[in-house]
Amino acid sequence: MGNIQSYLHKAQEKCDLLLRKNQHIGEVLHKQNELEKSNYEIRLRSTISSCKFLLKNALPFLGHDETEKSNNKRFFIEVLYLIKEDNEKIFKVTLENALKNEKLTFPTIQKDIVNCFSKEIIKFICDEIGKDVFAILVDESRDVSKKEQMDIVLRYVDGLEIIKERFIGVVRVLHTLSLTLKTVIDTIFSNNNFSMAQVRGQGHNGASNMSGVFNGLKSLILNENSFAHYMQGLKRRFEA
Structure with missing residues (x-):
């Protein structure tokens, strides 16, 4: 194979790296997908918790100004900020730290979650x-x-x-x-x-x-x- 700088030695080194399971492209993508899935679940649970709190206390969701510069974004966003303050895992993946298209704070998402709560409550009443x-x-x-x-x-x-x-x-x-x-x-x-x-x-x-x-x-x-x-x-x- 020659010395360490030879073409054969470098080819053998690349082959060994390719055969290592933990460095395989499929394994790397799998780990990345698992991390993204975990982060998504954290964001979703936080959004659900915020909706649950507002529904239980009959509070409005949306505010007049929910931009990042606003000092009072109203209850839904403010509750999310409160939830993430004391939880590092939530802090790292929610609101401004989340991907722009995966924040799970859009009004239609809030309505979908509220509808799910509504169906569960009606089901409980009907079962009763x-x-x-x-x-x-x-x-x-x-x-x-x-x-x-x-x-x-x-x-x-x-x-x-x-x-x-x-x-x-x-x-x-x-x-x-x-x-x-x-x-x-x-x-x-x-x-x-x-x-x-x-x-x-x-x-x-x-x-x-x-x-x-x-x-x-x-x-x-x-x-x-x-x-x-x-x-x-x-x-x-x-x-x-």
Whole structure:
């Protein structure tokens, strides 16, 4: 092979390096991918923790000015800053230390996480009701953009015989015709494994599309389930 400077010796050295597993290109890429995956999970957990705190305390997410020069970026970003202060691992991979396209702070990401929390909460409520009976409270109104929407609340007694009223959500509807509202309710029931036969009470506002004797939502539900009695008290309690 000649001396250490010979071509054969250098070729042998490069071959030995190539055959070393820990220096193989595939191994290096694998380690890099594992590190990126770990950093991504740290950022995601931090974002989820921030969302969880704000939801639990009914605090707003976004601020008027969330630029780096802002002294008050509002709650979501400020909570992230607070989380990372005492954790070196989080500090190294979040906010300004993260890749620009992987900060996981964009509003659509926040909404996706909030929707996941919402689905888990609704699932818990539905599991708590199970196959028992309940009352449904429905109201409809326009939001600030003049789009029609329907609010749904379920009232039931849990296993400890405690009366509970649980807000299921606000559903956007094309219009407020009674048949449309009934179709939306049927869809929600189907998605959560409920049956109209479980309804033992219903409460609505006094509008004709809701409480009408012949074609109101109240009548459509009664036509399908005669035990779903309309109770004025439920409506007043819901409006309060």
